[in-house]
Amino acid sequence: KGVVKSAPWGLMFRVCFGALTSIVDLLTDIYVTITFFKDKKMGYFQASLASLTVSIVIQLYIVYVQNKEIGWRRVLQEFLPVLTGLKPAFDAYDIAKGKKQEAGESVDPLMELTIMKGIEVLAESIPGTIIQLRAISNTFCDGIDQGAWISLAVSVLAVGYNSATMSYDWDTDPEKRLHSPDFYGYVPANPKRRTVVFLSLTFLTAGNLLIRCMTFILLRRYALFYIGVDLGLYLLTKLMRGDFWHWMQVDGKSAFFMSLLSRVGCKIIADFTSLVQLRHPNEVGGIYWTVAFGSTMVCLPISMYINALSGQGDPQPFNYKNTSS
Secondary structure, X not given: OOHHHHOHHHHHHHHHHHHHHHXXXXXXXXHHHHHHHHOOOHHHHHHHHHHHHHHHHHHHHHHHHHHOOOOHHHHHHHHHHHHHOOHHHHHHHHHHOXXXXXXXXXXXXXXXXXXXXXXXXXXXXXXXXXXXXXXXXXXOOOOOOHHHHHHHHHHHXXXXXXXXXXXXXXXXXXXXXXHOOOOOOOOOOOHHHXXXXXXHHHHHHHHHHHHHHHHHHHHOHHHHHHHHHHHHHHHHXXXXXXXXXXXXXXXXXXXXXXXXXXXXXXHHHHXXXXXXXXXXXXXXXXXXXXXXXXXXXXXXXXXXXXXXXXXOOOOOHHHOOOOOO
């Protein structure tokens, strides 16, 4: 038996806990956004609101692409979980019930769950962590609201948990192990060892996210340049290898947009979270995943050194001017 079939309680636990983390993470994000508005930190407020809005809009688009062949009634039904922040929990519950891909759907339930969680990480969690860390760094000397630390911790751990769930669910799927035994199978059958692997995946992502976001803040104006060059080289490599078009079954104009979103999104997620599943050759690939992980470890001390050189005599933490108003 596969790990999934032999441990249904594990699936149900992840379904319930996944719903809880989604709700708590959404509530903390809303709390922080409202706090920014009340404190008249309009720059942070607008950035947080934009992050939440972009995440929801992209998820709604994915739901449309996934269900448009079935009909608008189905599309509108699937919109509701997205708007309430419970879409990943609904998708995980479908997987726990053993739901298969229906006629007219673009991808199977496991892939849909992965995409939705990936969008949350890409458009909501990563920007949210950067925004909160920068806000904390700019108000460090004036004292920091305890709620800001709690929100940051919840966001980081939620990303870690969701990323671990994505990798874990793909690896423990019996069909995936049957068709790709060379790639899948790192999660052991022993319950205790399985738990250790899951926790390791969680804290790997959480730690990697914090390191990357701190590097982004410390690099300041060089951060976007660094990410842009890295992303440009990655897309150029994909184009030269004829590997730009994503394997998802999407036709028409949506094919280009979905391929671009997938390639860019997977690269950014891999850089910031080291999500283990993305080392798959159909996604980022093992070499790029390894290079991204190594660069994360190296870039933080380098960015600290650069920041120290450029910030001599500047009393502001991390050499930032307070942009709260």
